[in-house]
Amino acid sequence: MANSGLNERMEEMEAAAVAQVLAGDRDAFRVLVDAHSRSIFNLAYRMTGNQQDADEVVQETFLRAYKNLDRFEGKSKFSTWVYRIAVNRCLDMLEKKKINGDYTISDDPDPEENTVQVASTDAGPERQLLSRETNEKIATAMKLLTPTERIAFTLRHMEGQSIEEISKTLKVKENAAKNTIFRAVKKLRYNLEPLVATR
Amino acid sequence: MNHLNEEEMILKHYNELNDAALEAHLADCTECRAELQRLSAALARVPQVKVPALPDSYESKVWANLRDQLPAKRQGWFADMLRPQKWVVAGAMALLLVAAFVFGRMSKVIKPGVNDQAPNVISDAGRDHIVSVSLDHHLERTQILLVEVLTAESKDKGDFADKQEQARDLLDSNRLYRSSGTKTAKDPAVQHTLDELERVLVEIANSPQNVSQDDIDRLQRSIEKQGLLFKVRVIDSKLKEQNKQATKTNGNAI
Numbered sequence: 001m002a003n004s005g006l007n008e009r010m011e012e013m014e015a016a017a018v019a020q021v022l023a024g025d026r027d028a029f030r031v032l033v034d035a036h037s038r039s040i041f042n043l044a045y046r047m048t049g050n051q052q053d054a055d056e057v058v059q060e061t062f063l064r065a066y067k068n069l070d071r072f073e074g075k076s077k078f079s080t081w082v083y084r085i086a087v088n089r090c091l092d093m094l095e096k097k098k099i100n101g102d103y104t105i106s107d108d109p110d111p112e113e114n115t116v117q118v119a120s121t122d123a124g125p126e127r128q129l130l131s132r133e134t135n136e137k138i139a140t141a142m143k144l145l146t147p148t149e150r151i152a153f154t155l156r157h158m159e160g161q162s163i164e165e166i167s168k169t170l171k172v173k174e175n176a177a178k179n180t181i182f183r184a185v186k187k188l189r190y191n192l193e194p195l196v197a198t199r
Numbered sequence: 200m201n202h203l204n205e206e207e208m209i210l211k212h213y214n215e216l217n218d219a220a221l222e223a224h225l226a227d228c229t230e231c232r233a234e235l236q237r238l239s240a241a242l243a244r245v246p247q248v249k250v251p252a253l254p255d256s257y258e259s260k261v262w263a264n265l266r267d268q269l270p271a272k273r274q275g276w277f278a279d280m281l282r283p284q285k286w287v288v289a290g291a292m293a294l295l296l297v298a299a300f301v302f303g304r305m306s307k308v309i310k311p312g313v314n315d316q317a318p319n320v321i322s323d324a325g326r327d328h329i330v331s332v333s334l335d336h337h338l339e340r341t342q343i344l345l346v347e348v349l350t351a352e353s354k355d356k357g358d359f360a361d362k363q364e365q366a367r368d369l370l371d372s373n374r375l376y377r378s379s380g381t382k383t384a385k386d387p388a389v390q391h392t393l394d395e396l397e398r399v400l401v402e403i404a405n406s407p408q409n410v411s412q413d414d415i416d417r418l419q420r421s422i423e424k425q426g427l428l429f430k431v432r433v434i435d436s437k438l439k440e441q442n443k444q445a446t447k448t449n450g451n452a453i
Contacts, residue, residue, distance in 0.1 A: 002445060026269050030262050030434065037254060037261040046248045058261055066269050071426050081286075088424060148416040158212060158247055163215055171423050173350050178210075183412075185209045192241045 010035065014078040033062055036079060038087045046154050048088040048097075057093060061086040080168045082154055085152050087169055094147045141191035145184050152177060153184035203231050208238050294394045327381040332442050334383060337372050338435040341396060344369060345428045348403060351415050359410050366403035373397050383438070399427060 013031060020028035037058050044057035065072075065082050072081050145153060148170070155161040155169060167177035203211065203221055210216045211225065212235065223232050254260075346366050351359055376384055377393045384390065399422055406414050422428060 023273070026266075026400065030266075033262050034258045037258050041253060041257070042250045045250045049248065050252060057262060062261070062265055063268055066265075067425075071429070073429070084423075086271060088420060090418060127300065138246060141245075146413050146416060148412075157242070157245060163213075171349075172419070176350055176352065178206075181213075182209055183204050185238075186205065188245060189238060189241045192244045193237065197435065 004135050011031045011077060011153065018072060018078060029066055032078065036082055038074060043086060043159060044090055047151065048093055053093055057086060057089045060089050075170060083169045084171055091149060135193065141188050144187045144191065149180055149184040152180040156181050202228060208235050211235060212239055212242060243268055262411050328445050330376065330379050330381045331383045331438055335435060335438045335442055337376060338431050340426065341369055342431055342435065345422055349419050349422060363404055363406060366400045370397065370404055373400060389434055392434050395425050395427055396431065399423040
């Protein structure tokens with residue numbers, strides 16, 4: 001209850017900030033940057049596996065949001081709209097740099113080489129057992145996903161968004177979002193199940 | 200009752216099954232529960248990427264880098280077009296066009312001799328009205344196609360071939376409207392939207408015969424990136440209003 005009140009308040013503040021920016025107050029945009037830059041960075045980092053690229057996605061997302069603010073219809077929440085822009089920037093980044101193909105998992109992340117670290121909260125002792133071969137198989141499985149599948153899967157599996165939220169972020173029907181996630185999970189499962197079987 | 204299929208298992212794994220009968224089946228069926236466990240175990244292998252901790256000043260840093268890049272806010276042509284004052288001007292323009300059209304028609308009746316010499320001549324306003332009505336139909340068909348592409352999937356290959364065929368047809372008409380030289384077609388907002396539409400129609404029409412999900416995703420992004428569906432809808436509703444006014448005025452005159 002308290003949360004929904006807070007959310008409503010946030011939405012009101014954001015709507016007011018949007019109106020102020022459209023009326024010519026550039027500094028009012030800061031309210032929107034403060035509210036969303038961290039979560040957009042998290043999404044971008046999960047997608048690109050690279051801090052520099054994630055920072056670039058954050059900057060480009062807000063720049064684009066500012067320039068196109070008069071196209072924001074106010075039918076959806078600002079957060080959904082700006083997330084959609086961020087997702088598109090991530091897709092562009094993935095396609096431009098072919099990050100999908102170079103994405104690897106390591107215990108020692110290196111932003112220059114697109115290696116990322118597995119979260120330590122994910123079964124502590126198990127993490128130490130991730131052999132090089134296992135890491136390679138996971139990376140190979142991730143490579144099989146198309147950029148859209150990877151975005152949808154990341155939003156569902158890592159960001160914990162519901163299918164309904166994902167459909168709004170990707171601006172597709174709920175069934176299309178659902179099917180994209182199904183395809184992603186099936187591909188990953190096909191490749192990762194042998195790892196589970198040999199555990 | 201049948202066992203849960205893989206897709207229902209995936210929904211269950213993410214707590215989005217929302218089906219009491221299936222939930223009840225799952226509670227009773229050891230086979231399904233074992234299958235769900237296998238799925239969950241496989242998905243547990245997908246790493247949760249650890250995002251680096253950001254400093255408390257992160258937002259300030261983003262703003263500092265961003266602020267100087269932000270141009271002073273100016274309303275774009277699209278928002279500008281939606282301003283009420285613009286609609287008043289557009290309405291006045293439409294009335295003028297309609298008045299010219301009606302005047303042209305009435306002149307035919309008053310001066311039969313002149314019209315006999317040039318039976319096929321239509322006034323500019325009349326021509327504009329005709330183009331405007333058919334452009335409205337064109338945009339309606341285009342909206343249907345864009346929505347279909349936005350919800351398309353590669354498994355519907357046959358359906359997509361139909362969409363490509365439609366795109367080719369619409370592309371031809373789109374080019375005709377762009378080059379028609381009428382007042383409606385020369386409107387910068389209409390021109391701009393028809394230009395963007397042409398690029399997307401070319402992309403749809405020229406997609407590979409065996410269209411892949413990647414191709415479809417790219418097309419969908421291309422449509423979404425430009426906010427094309429929304430633009431087409433606004434232009435179309437503007438034309439509809441304009442045409443409705445024209446027809447009303449014309450009907451009254453006759």
